[in-house]
Amino acid sequence: MTFLAPFLLAGLATIAVPIFVHLIQRERTRVVHFPSLMFVQKIPYQSVQRRRLRHWFLLLMRCAAIALIVAAFARPFFPRGAAATLAAIGGSREVVVLLDQSASMGYGDHWQRAKDAATLAINQIGVADRATLVVFNRNAEERIRATSDRGRLEGTLRAAQLTDGGTRFGPALKLAESILTRSTLQRREAILISDFQKTGWTGSEDVHFGEGVTLTPISVASTPAPNIAVPSVTFTRTAFQNQERIAVTAGIANKGAAQVNGVPVTLEIGGRQLEAQTVNIAPNSTTSVTFAPFTLTEPSVQGVVKTGSDQLAADNSFDFVINPSQSVSVLVIDSGANPTSSFYLTRALAIGNTPTFQVETVAAARVTPQMLERRTVVVLNDTMVPPGLAGGALKSFVERGGGLLIVFGARTTWPQNETALLPGTLGTVIDRADGRGATIGFRDYSHPVFEIFKAPRSGDFSAARVLHYRALTPGPTDRVLARYDDGAAAAVEKRVGAGRVVAWTTTVNDEWSDLALKPVFLPLVHQLTRYLSQFEQTPSWSTVGQAVDLSMLLKTKADRVVMTPSDERRPMGAGDSAVLELAEHGVYQIRSASSPSAPPDRIAVNIDPAESDLTPIDPAELVAAVTGHAASTPTAAGTAAAELTAEEAEKHQNLWWYLLVAGLLMLTAETVVANRLSTKERFT
């Protein structure tokens, strides 16, 4: 029990008054005159001192009455019973307990404290109340729905496990909002139990609890929370004697406020430790560790970088899977008449390393259909359709998934029988040399080619001047990727079969345009080629929470068996959905059901690097953003049950009223007893 006005308990000192009165009371002031006390004096009587002891009961009644009244004025209430009292007095409650099970909750005893707080909240569910248990990381999952059965709730809570997922409050709060909005109970409240990572709340979540819905945050965050993590790994590939050597560089982050020295960092490849180093990391900073290169001899090699030990072990290791680098084979076909027509293009492609481009330039007249074999992308650079590819060879190449980049120039001609490959209808040469020339005014940033230029200062196309271009009228199914400032199409895409065709209406050398001299030329060429080749780099790792389509990743459909990092065997049939949700930190192994002895494909999964940042957000800020009004921020240690403010709890419980009535009744009883005693014997 606690008191809303504890200073009034000083009034208990008035208990000394009846005690003092009992101590000093000897007689009443009323005097009876009597003719003579001759006979009275002969009668022995008991002294006041001895008789006073017989009035302990009266004294206790008086003290109790004072104590009750003083306690009533101090306005007592039971904080732990506030919720239950509220349920009993203020109506039934619809409670949604939101329990954070993200990876960061594995820090120290956060998870256990969170479960304890949830248990406490569940224990306060009244008979008429309903509670829903929602566990969340990046996503929210409703484990048990709207029940008053504490046993089921506690059982479900006990079954809840810590996950490796990231933290996002938005989905959990939205789920709670939907549950509470549909509820018909009088009081609706959500209890959010989390470490309140700042990274879990961006402020842009569109969550707003309605009127009457309260959000009670219970923080289990530790302050400070020192943490060392391996947030990233990069690879440097080099060729050495026709073998690819890879140097691993790991980033090591110190999230604490104190410098850490001698942190061990180890690199393991294929289950074998290759190297170990120690590093010193300044507070709140990151350093990198570069290991000696090693030779990659086989695909899908598993590796891991491990660093020291702290209270959050999940981010102390970083798994990855390395595959030999892939290259895109590009056949550049030009007219052969101008030796510089493909100069800029081939130089640009030679620089690429992700992927690398293997470029072969050949004159149109010497092209044969065999040249298309093992080619991924064909570039027709200001030339006609090669005679060797006419008659459907080129079309067939594209339909099989090949990429075709058509660069228009003065020497470009297009036969009528190959119009199926041409995006739109080719027109005349437009001369814009009379002025400042044309500029590329519109880019379709939603297209993969131009997506990387979307951000500001990510590529200045306006600096390039186009003096001539070929008019191209796109077909109804063609997609314009870029336009000149006069609205004419600069780049148009057409899908043919499984392949892609992009027409660029000006030259890629300095003949009609100076685009090749501008900085944006290199990334543009790389993006075009990568897009046309449909290149997708196999990631060396994924993040927990991502889902991968195995059929796309492995480019085959077959019966597979997936072994999760926790050694769970998960069969996936060829006809089933091949989407695998990566929920665990570690390495997933995918084996073919038909050849289980074959080397498995691997997918390395790491926790979201944001989970390593344990900086908490002020729970009151989150509550204010969600509910629109401030709220108290109880901690799990003490006030998990404080769904109500102290004033509200006291107001609902009204214990003072009962105490006051009890005190008055005690006074009445005291009056009766005192009168009886005084009539029986005055001096006790």
Added chain:
Amino acid sequence: MAASEQSSMPGARFVDPKILMRVGNLELLAKTVVDGFINGLHRAPFFGASIDFAEHRGYVPGDDIRRVDWRLYARTDRYYIKQYEADTNTNFTILFDVSKSMNFTSGDGPTKLEYGSFLAACLGYLATRQRDRVGILTFDQNIVTHVPPSAKHFNQVLHVLDRAAAERPGQLSVALHQVAEHFNRRGILLLISDFYDEPDAILDAIKPLRFLGNDVIVFHILDPQEISFDYQDAAAFEDLESREQIPVVPDSFREEYRRLVQAHIETLRRKFSEQRIDYAQITTTEPLDRALFSYLSSRGKLMRVR
């Protein structure tokens, strides 16, 4: 009582006609014969000239020869003298205790002082009708007022009774010793008091009066509460005379108090009886006429015995 209060005669309120109507049917007979010259209802202590023959005695020289019974001489040839009982008046003195303890009443009734005044007035009036000489002496620890007995002092007696006030503490034994010095003639002494003193001390003080040949009549006046001690609430009991206060719990005191009071009364009754002193205990709630009636009845019986 109301009629008497309207009378112009001082102390007339004490002569309640209702009381006198009932007491007047009886004769107040003196116990002893006192000296006097006025015939009355009382028997004189000496033989004298009266109409009631008492006895014959032999003649001795010096006797008045007119009292010789010549008829008896004729029959016996001896000289005998006829003696008669002489009815004469006596001194009727009221000894009235006016100590502060007498100024007590437990209710709406008269205080002991008032009640004693009524009683004294009634008996004085009766004595006056008997042609006795009536006087009064009030006392507390000393003699306060003294009106010598006289046939003409009845009004003064009433005046003294009317003005009597209980103002000082009393000391019965001391006062009575002083009183004894004022009586050199035999008579009737009517002592009215609450007798808050030790019985032996009281007797020691009264004995001298009795030894002078006085007929002593004692009225012991008490308030009913002084006998029953029927108080309910505990309180501080204050002695009216000494002002001493004592905490009293009536319930626990009552039985013992009653026993002591009754023992005191019985002791007084016994000791007064041993000294041939008439004793009557009267409470202030007791009808005055009935008390006098019962007392005078007992006095009549005693006279016949004598």
